[in-house]
Amino acid sequence: MKIAVILGLILFAAFLMVPAASFVYESGAPGACARCHEMAVPVDQWAGSAHRGVTCAKCHGDALTTDAQFHMTNARRVVEHNFGQVAERAQLRPGDVFAILQRCQNCHPQEYASWAAGPHSVKYEPLFLDKKHNSERHLMDDCLRCHGMHYAGGIRDLVTPLNNQGPWSFRDASMADKPAIPCLTCHAIHAHGNPLKGHVRKAGISRKEDVMTPSLAFWDRRARESVSVALLPLPAVHEGERPVKMSPDQRQALCYQCHAPLGNTQVRSGDDRTPVGVHEGLSCFACHDKHKQSTRASCANCHPKMSNCERDVETMDTTFFNKNSGHNVHFVKCADCHPKGIPAKKAKLERARQ
Numbered sequence: 417m418k419i420a421v422i423l424g425l426i427l428f429a430a431f432l433m434v435p436a437a438s439f440v441y442e443s444g445a446p447g448a449c450a451r452c453h454e455m456a457v458p459v460d461q462w463a464g465s466a467h468r469g470v471t472c473a474k475c476h477g478d479a480l481t482t483d484a485q486f487h488m489t490n491a492r493r494v495v496e497h498n499f500g501q502v503a504e505r506a507q508l509r510p511g512d513v514f515a516i517l518q519r520c521q522n523c524h525p526q527e528y529a530s531w532a533a534g535p536h537s538v539k540y541e542p543l544f545l546d547k548k549h550n551s552e553r554h555l556m557d558d559c560l561r562c563h564g565m566h567y568a569g570g571i572r573d574l575v576t577p578l579n580n581q582g583p584w585s586f587r588d589a590s591m592a593d594k595p596a597i598p599c600l601t602c603h604a605i606h607a608h609g610n611p612l613k614g615h616v617r618k619a620g621i622s623r624k625e626d627v628m629t630p631s632l633a634f635w636d637r638r639a640r641e642s643v644s645v646a647l648l649p650l651p652a653v654h655e656g657e658r659p660v661k662m663s664p665d666q667r668q669a670l671c672y673q674c675h676a677p678l679g680n681t682q683v684r685s686g687d688d689r690t691p692v693g694v695h696e697g698l699s700c701f702a703c704h705d706k707h708k709q710s711t712r713a714s715c716a717n718c719h720p721k722m723s724n725c726e727r728d729v730e731t732m733d734t735t736f737f738n739k740n741s742g743h744n745v746h747f748v749k750c751a752d753c754h755p756k757g758i759p760a761k762k763a764k765l766e767r768a769r770q
Contacts, residue, residue, distance in 0.1 A: 452497070454506045461606040466630055469611055470523070475516050485511050507640060510594070513566045516605075517598040530707035531599070540564060541592040544575050545584050554580060562674035563596045565637040602670055604633035604642035627667065634673045645670045653690045655683045660692055665699035667706075675700075684747060693749035711736070 462468060467475070477486045489509075496502055508516075521528035531537055543563050544555065555578050557571045567574060569588070576587050586592055609630025633642035648669035653660040660683055662668075677688035691698050703714035715736065719729045731737055733753070734745040743752050 452493070452502075452506075454503050458506055458606060461608070464608045465606045466609040466611050467605050474522070475519055475605060476512070477515065483515060486515065508566075508600075510566050510568050510591075513598055513600050514594055516600065517595065520599045527707050528599075530705065534705070534708035534710065536597040536601075536707075536709065537595055538597065539593050540574075540596050541586075543596055544586070547582065547584075550582060550584055551580050554578070555584075561637055564591075565601060565635050566598065567591065600642075601635050602633070603631040604635075604644070605631060607631045607633055607642065607644060627665070632667065632670060634670055648673065651676055652681055653677055653683050653688065654681050655692055660690055661697040662690070663697055663699035663702075665701060668700050671700045689746045691746050693747055693752075695746065695748070 462472070477483060489512075540563075544550075544559075555571050555575055559571060560567055560574075564574070572578065572587075574586065574588050574591060575584055577584065607630045612629075628645065630644075632645040634645070634648060635642050645666060648666075650662055650666070650669050651672055653662065675687045675689055677683060677690070678685040682688075683690050683692055689700075702717065703711045705711070715730050732743075733741050734743045734748050735741045736745045
């Protein structure tokens with residue numbers, strides 16, 4: 417009986433040590449976090465970031481966090497230190513990423529709501545168990561580059577079988593309802609930058625306001641780090657031999673990490689949606705909301721209710737009006753509707769404008 421009591425007390429003490437470790441770190445954070453050398457670099461990055469005024473606990477959890485995995489991770493790190501098994505740098509695990517996602521909405525409720533209502537909040541299940549897609553295209557590790565870059569394993573660890581016959585199911589069923597493109601896909605919370613000071617515009621300098629926030633970055637699954645959008649290239653896209661005019665909007669470099677043409681650089685190939693025709697030169701963000709991706713009001717951003725064709729452009733035969741239209745709004749040209757040339761009246765107006 418005494419042995420059972422002693423063992424019980426030892427287990428209870430060990431249980432208490434798990435959240436206690438979290439409490440010790442929280443009480444001295446961020447300095448306490450930086451005492452572990454693998455955490456020194458992330459803490460230094462945080463100190464120069466736009467989130468420098470947000471404590472570690474706000475994003476990563478604290479002693480009162482109910483997530484047992486969070487506390488077990490802290491306990492595991494203590495054990496690793498005692499045995500000298502310390503990683504060169506700390507790495508966020510998939511569970512950490514999804515936990516942070518839920519905390520993002522505490523400070524960014526509007527952005528979170530827009531993301532949750534848009535296509536980028538898609539879960540793993542509809543992506544990787546899509547019968548039509550899987551019967552036409554072979555699942556491979558490169559799928560995870562855009563549709564699961566925070567997953568720790570490879571495609572063989574996630575889905576079975578890897579063929580075009582199916583039926584397909586998850587090897588790792590825990591990922592089925594997880595978001596495939598969480599906030600940290602496009603945002604680096606430790607990226608260098610200054611905290612926002614509200615949205616007050618000073619008279620006369622609105623054109624000089626920042627177009628993008630410093631946190632914009634793409635999570636590179638292979639390197640396991642975020643690459644700033646300022647370092648990402650815009651592709652050279654061609655329509656046949658002709659170079660397509662590209663918008664200089666650097667934010668698009670983030671979009672092109674997934675929505676890019678094939679190696680032949682041809683517009684419309686792969687997942688490319690580079691606008692040509694009447695919309696050539698427009699930025700992705702001229703029409704697409706940055707979080708929700710909604711395009712409902714995009715036409716109204718540039719066109720008056722009655723267009724130069726004396727028609728409401730939203731009712732023209734394009735995929736904006738009807739998704740089954742043969743005229744994709746990204747690629748539609750004047751000649752698609754005017755194969756014999758611009759009508760005389762319109763040509764006269766066109767010359768007058770020139």
